[in-house]
Amino acid sequence: MGEPVREKGGVPAGHGLCRARGEVEPHSEWHRDSSASDGLSARCKECRAVRGGQEHLKRRYGITEAERAMPVASQRGVRRIRSSAPPAHVDHRHETGRVRGVLCFSRNAALGQLKDRPDVTRRAAAYVEGNAWKPTLVAPGVCRLPS
The missing domain is CATH 3.40.1800.10 (His-Me finger endonucleases)
Structure with a gap:
């Protein structure tokens, strides 16, 4: 059998749960990702920007x-x-x-x-x-x- 499906946990329609911060954000705070099942990026815009900056520093300058x-x-x-x-x-x-x-x-x-x-x-x-x-x-x- 496959992996168990993770419950949404009371997230209202038009919103997503930011797992990094544990906050519910409206879809306007998420980038689109057509390959994702819900059409949204895995991280909210704010977390994506922070993590992207950290990854850039590590990748580019070590x-x-x-x-x-x-x-x-x-x-x-x-x-x-x-x-x-x-x-x-x-x-x-x-x-x-x-x-x-x-x-x-x-x-x-x-x-x-x-x-x-x-x-x-x-x-x-x-x-x-x-x-x-x-x-x-x-x-x-x-x-x-x-x-």
Whole structure:
């Protein structure tokens, strides 16, 4: 014989029981899943988002939420590059996958665009500071370009 069927346990029509939190939620709080017998996801939207984030950290960076929180605590809740709070995105070396810290989305994306190259980052900083590509007058009519 097959497995015993689990009872619904007094869940009203149009609602589902979130087994993780033990709360009854309306169907609007569940993602659709056409392969499920009731047409709903196994987890409510809130639990799915939390678990999805945890699974992403483990799969992508090999860390837990607690391990992600450690650099944030060491940074005193402040972003390393831009000093406003709170940091939210894990920064890592693309070659090794090693986690460096936690940054805001914009700064993390910028480092990725700069390919984690310090030389390119320094040239970008010089450009932003207005020091890049300004020739230096060495002698009358002779200029030296920055290297």
